[in-house]
Amino acid sequence: MIRLSDYDYKLPKELIAKYPVEPRDACRLMVLDRKNKSIKHRMFRDIIEYTEEEDLLVLNDTKVIPAxxxxxxxxxxxxxxxxxxxxxxxxxxxxxxxxxxxxxxxxxxxxxxxxxxxxxxxxxxxxxxxxxxxxxxxxxxxxxHIPLPPYIEREDEEKDKELYQTVFAKKEGAVASPTAGLHFTEELLKKLEEKGVKKAFCTLHVGLGTFRPIQTEDITKHRMHEEFYQIPEETINLIQETKRKGKRVIAVGTTVVRTLETYAKTGKKEGFSNIFIYPPYRFEIVDALVTNFHLPKSTLILLVSAFAGREFILKAYEEAVQKKYRFFSYGDAMLIL
Missing domain, CATH: 2.40.10.240 (QueA-like)
Structure with a gap:
């Protein structure tokens, strides 16, 4: 049995970010290397150093509605x-x-x-x-009103209409932000493009299901709520081209991972996804992941544990707490290579 209690960690409440840092790319970035199990501490804008020409960055262009x-x-x-x-x-x-x-x-x-x-x-x-x-x-x-997650523990403000939206948000329908994308600025995206990093989009309208707590100790009994997704033909072509060249598909956020892996499993470019990714899981498309720090015992920490290994992730989270990283939606980021 895969136990939910094995994906718990202690988080001091003061590390839950109530506001994002500005500019967006000035937050911290923890870089995890799965091969040598190393952990490095950088700034988000340094992410450019970890990309190569012809790598493909896949972003979720959903837009949060004032739900x-x-x-x-x-x-x-x-x-x-x-x-x-x-x-x-x-x-x-x-x-x-x-x-x-x-x-x-x-x-x-x-x-x-x-x-x-x-x-x-x-x-x-x-x-x-x-x-x-x-x-x-x-x-x-x-x-x-902008639907800020309850753990932020404050009412939404006028500036949240911009801060809780990615700079590339386009298609309305999400009730929560794909938060890994919040760290990108127009300028950083332009620099990545100048380096030769390709960019592609998919859409997953983030629903409450992503944040619904798991109620069972045996996680295999948890059922995800469905969320609408769509992948343009152009994105699929770019993914195939990237794979052919032996380059990496870098997913920006767990929502992108779930969208791409749903496509890998079903072959459907559009539909409703209820994929629940937890260890052990064989990823078919995603080679690297940009993500935030997630809630204990959540479907999201299970997904990143499937990608990087439970022990490595929990060690990284422990280090993040020690070094006072900022957690959750408005918090700092992690790059898993």
């Missing part, structure tokens, strides 16, 4: 609606805090000329709602 809608029942009771994914423009799958307070057909007033009506309840606080208003997309942008 938190804070409204009130007609009685005045506060209700928070968290958008998960659209069924159509005005019908959404959502999570509702205090869902017990709502009955089917009841309205939640979000803003002027903008309200939600509960259609039906599912399990785990999920529901289907219909949104009413002139231009639903514009109203979501006007009244919605």
């Amino acid at each position: 938190r809608l804070i409204g009130k029942k007609e009685t005045g009771a506060k209700i928070e609606i968290f958008l998960l994914r659209p069924f159509s423009d005005n019908e959404w799958e959502v999570l509702i805090k205090n869902i017990k307070r709502l009955k089917a057909g009841q309205k939640v007033i979000i803003g002027e000329g903008f309200y939600a009506e509960l259609i039906e309840k599912y399990d785990e606080g999920k529901a289907k709602v219909r949104l009413y208003g002139e231009d639903i997309n514009s109203l979501i942008k006007k009244y919605g």
Whole structure:
């Protein structure tokens, strides 16, 4: 049995980053070499030194939507609606805090000329709602809040609309940021390009499933929630070309790993992925990984452990704690070679 408790570590709360460092590429970078089990401490902008001409950097171009809608029942009771994914423009799958307070057909007033009506309840606080208003997309942008992860323990601010978005974010649909990509600046991407490093995109709309805690000690019993992904033909061609030349496919983030490995397993360029990667796992496409520091006992720490080995990862995390690295979404980064 693969035990969840084997993927735990102690993290002092003060190391959880509440804000990112600015500029984006000024955060720290821990470089792990899987061959010789070495650990180096650099700055993120030094990542360029670890790339070679004709390497391929694959980035997730999903864009975070302001998914938190804070409204009130007609009685005045506060209700928070968290958008998960659209069924159509005005019908959404959502999570509702205090869902017990709502009955089917009841309205939640979000803003002027903008309200939600509960259609039906599912399990785990999920529901289907219909949104009413002139231009639903514009109203979501006007009244919605950026969905910062709960461990950041602060309300979202105006600047989070930019900070919690990658500089290459393009396709709206994520309810959490693909955070490994947050460290790249336009300037750093340009320098990588000048060095001859190729760049390609895929899309995985990060859902809450990525962050849902594993509830079972036997991790093989955990089931991932589905997330929509899409890989352009151009990206697939670049991956094949990179492999032919014996160069590396460098995934920026666990979402890219899951997208590419889903394609490797299914041959499908588009669909819904629920791939759960944990040790032991044979990676078919990804050769190197840029990632953040992840929560203890999470699906993400299992994925990086599958890539670099559990003991090596836990040793690196222990060192990161000792050296006071900043953890999680707005924290520092790791490059696994």
